[in-house]
Amino acid sequence: MGRATVARNDHGDDLLTYDYGPDLLPAPGGPLDMWRYRDLLPIGTGSVRYPLAVGGSPLLCSPELADQAGIERLWVKDETHGPSASNKDRATALVLESGLRSGASVITTSSTGNAAIATAIGAAACGVRAVIFVPDDCMPSKVELMRRCGAVVFRVRQGYRAAFELSRQASAELGWLDRNTGVNPLTLEGKKTVAFEVWEQLGRRAPDVVILPVGDGPTLVGFAKGFNELRACGAVPRVPRVIGVQATACQPLVRAWRNEPPAPEDPAGTAADGIAVPVPSIGGWTVDEVRRTGGAFVAVSEDELRAAGRILAGCGVDSEPAGAASYAGLRRAVRDSLVASNEEVVVLVTGREVSLTPASASNGAVFTIDADLGEVLSRMGGVDLPLPT
Numbered sequence: 001m002g003r004a005t006v007a008r009n010d011h012g013d014d015l016l017t018y019d020y021g022p023d024l025l026p027a028p029g030g031p032l033d034m035w036r037y038r039d040l041l042p043i044g045t046g047s048v049r050y051p052l053a054v055g056g057s058p059l060l061c062s063p064e065l066a067d068q069a070g071i072e073r074l075w076v077k078d079e080t081h082g083p084s085a086s087n088k089d090r091a092t093a094l095v096l097e098s099g100l101r102s103g104a105s106v107i108t109t110s111s112t113g114n115a116a117i118a119t120a121i122g123a124a125a126c127g128v129r130a131v132i133f134v135p136d137d138c139m140p141s142k143v144e145l146m147r148r149c150g151a152v153v154f155r156v157r158q159g160y161r162a163a164f165e166l167s168r169q170a171s172a173e174l175g176w177l178d179r180n181t182g183v184n185p186l187t188l189e190g191k192k193t194v195a196f197e198v199w200e201q202l203g204r205r206a207p208d209v210v211i212l213p214v215g216d217g218p219t220l221v222g223f224a225k226g227f228n229e230l231r232a233c234g235a236v237p238r239v240p241r242v243i244g245v246q247a248t249a250c251q252p253l254v255r256a257w258r259n260e261p262p263a264p265e266d267p268a269g270t271a272a273d274g275i276a277v278p279v280p281s282i283g284g285w286t287v288d289e290v291r292r293t294g295g296a297f298v299a300v301s302e303d304e305l306r307a308a309g310r311i312l313a314g315c316g317v318d319s320e321p322a323g324a325a326s327y328a329g330l331r332r333a334v335r336d337s338l339v340a341s342n343e344e345v346v347v348l349v350t351g352r353e354v355s356l357t358p359a360s361a362s363n364g365a366v367f368t369i370d371a372d373l374g375e376v377l378s379r380m381g382g383v384d385l386p387l388p389t
């Protein structure tokens with residue numbers, strides 16, 4: 001089992017570490033899912049309780065996509081096949097697995113959309129109540145899906161950062177399980193498993209470059225942590241360069257990377273809602289991690305996002321704009337000479353649009369509120385919802 005120790009990083013964030021060595025790596029063979037790495041995850045012994053299948057996403061080799069980006073060797077890690085069609089499923093699964101072991105009955109998170117959908121679907125499957133906080137401009141179809149999964153959804157008028165603070169406050173005062181990305185170290189632990197899979201799917205080696213979209217930061221930091229752990233276990237000699245991608249309309253970490261002062265961001269100005277985060281929860285850590293790998297940050301326009309989505313779709317990979325941002329970022333990075341044509345690259349396609357499922361019996365509720373815990377409590381008092389089944 002994972003013998004995890006909690007440390008603090010330079011930014012004051014919790015960071016789990018293990019007694020690294022080759023004995024923590026899985027033996028070759030066996031089913032590819034996230035639990036095969038449980039010696040590098042902080043869960044105890046005994047069978048896994050989380051009921052949904054997570055991890056083991058395909059790593060696709062696409063000469064056509066490589067060609068359209070101007071490189072020779074490209075792999076697409078297609079993270080859109082999980083229960084909620086985004087990479088948020090990994091973090092959700094680990095937080096809920098740990099919560100089930102400690103008897104949690106309510107889980108909360110804030111989200112631009114996808115973490116919330118993953119939490120609503122995962123919690124419903126576990127018989128746990130999900131209480132979700134989203135910015136009030138969250139896509140209506142995503143909010144409706146959460147409600148149909150039985151979640152109680154609060155649309156917070158003051159935006160995502162306020163939704164994040166309110167979810168954390170509710171967790172602290174009411175004892176709810178806190179799945180907030182970045183602050184719960186298990187979100188990184190869950191997300192790092194995608195790096196282990198890439199390593200195994202490449203035949204137990206590292207690519208030269210990995211490109212992924214960045215919102216709050218845990219997808220990138222988790223990926224880098226995964227490869228750092230593989231190195232610490234003696235599995236790879238070095239960590240790949242990591243390139244983070246943001247949308248031009250909302251690019252706080254691109255600015256930080258370039259040592260520019262913060263500027264107003266327009267999260268509603270991009271279709272890539274999953275990465276439209278003006279104040280990332282672990283932004284400083286994300287920039288440091290990119291520096292340590294010798295990587296970079298790039299920004300992509302709405303036109304570049306649309307073109308990337310079209311090209312991916314033409315090669316059979318469905319994506320939402322945030323999910324396609326990695327491929328758009330690859331094309332930009334090649335044009336900016338950040339990636340050479342003979343390097344081996346992996347892009348992470350992190351999500352695709354989810355379609356609405358028919359209304360289920362266990363409907364939740366949706367409220368639009370100001371960022372105030374009193375309002376949350378009075379609204380919750382007015383709903384007597386059975387737990388989702």
Ligand SMILES: *Cc1c(COP(=O)(O)O)cnc(C)c1O
Nearest residue numbers: 114215216217218219274350351
């Ligand atoms: C959340 C999300 C991201 C960014 O992940 P962070 O861990 O917040 O940086 C990228 N793509 C999609 C589809 C997402 O839902």
